[in-house]
Amino acid sequence: MAKRSFKYSYLKSINEHSTLSQVWNKVKFLKTNRYKETPIILQLENVKHTLQEPVEVANELAYQFAKTSSILFHKEPFVYHMVEKEFLNLNFETDSQYLYNQPFSMRELELAISQIKKNTSPGQDMLIYPFFQHLVEENKKIILKFFNLIWQSGGFPEDWKISLLVPILKPGKLHTDPSSYRPIALTSCLCKLMERMVLQRLLLYLQEHNVLSPNQSGFRKNFSTSDSLLFLECSIQETFLKNEYLVAVFLDIEKAYDTVWIHGLLLKLHHLD
Numbered sequence: 001m002a003k004r005s006f007k008y009s010y011l012k013s014i015n016e017h018s019t020l021s022q023v024w025n026k027v028k029f030l031k032t033n034r035y036k037e038t039p040i041i042l043q044l045e046n047v048k049h050t051l052q053e054p055v056e057v058a059n060e061l062a063y064q065f066a067k068t069s070s071i072l073f074h075k076e077p078f079v080y081h082m083v084e085k086e087f088l089n090l091n092f093e094t095d096s097q098y099l100y101n102q103p104f105s106m107r108e109l110e111l112a113i114s115q116i117k118k119n120t121s122p123g124q125d126m127l128i129y130p131f132f133q134h135l136v137e138e139n140k141k142i143i144l145k146f147f148n149l150i151w152q153s154g155g156f157p158e159d160w161k162i163s164l165l166v167p168i169l170k171p172g173k174l175h176t177d178p179s180s181y182r183p184i185a186l187t188s189c190l191c192k193l194m195e196r197m198v199l200q201r202l203l204l205y206l207q208e209h210n211v212l213s214p215n216q217s218g219f220r221k222n223f224s225t226s227d228s229l230l231f232l233e234c235s236i237q238e239t240f241l242k243n244e245y246l247v248a249v250f251l252d253i254e255k256a257y258d259t260v261w262i263h264g265l266l267l268k269l270h271h272l273d
Helices: 002-012 020-031 054-069 076-085 106-115 129-133 137-153 189-208 225-242 262-270
Strands: 164-169 181-186
Touching: 054 164, 054 181, 076 262, 106 137, 106 189, 129 189, 137 189
Parallel strands: none
Antiparallel strands: 164 181
């Protein structure tokens, strides 16, 4: 009864003012069984017995995740290119007085705190977002000073490089196959708070200098995949009216995020300015 009542009140929160992303997030929440925790049991092709001990399962999943991000995942010609480029040292130090190099302000910190999601899981330090949302002014000044020390010195806390990996089964995949899981990294909420502040500055720079393509819909505020679909539909309709041909190319890149070449991405950022 309580569960049904919760679902009813939860669905009532969706109204004409809800954004598309908010609607989808609520639908995903209802579809996910957050209270069901079943142990992961793996079956390997070259191993006769199943892996069900937590340590064995964790080691196998860690091996699979590491293999996906390994240099061995790439083709040989690209590997040679990677090795050649990674010999080049990238120096991001500059004396320029751009706004994105200036110390962070209290307004930026408070804006970042106001935008965080309360239900985000903590990292290894176990500091949750509500902790930062209830800080007094004096505490905020200490955090701001800490962030600016990192920003100006270029140092990065070692603890922030550690993440807790949670394996999530991909929809429709075999639960005994190690490759059927994708990792969700739980990092420090304090780190993500500073990342949000950096992101706002980067987005402002990208918009002011027209770095992003006007046709890009993903990862942009007030844009979504619906914009791309509408653009495609309009192009198709226009092609029909003009009795012409329309060619569309769709790319589905396997493990796109896991196989990103980090140094190559830094190279592009280095040559951006």
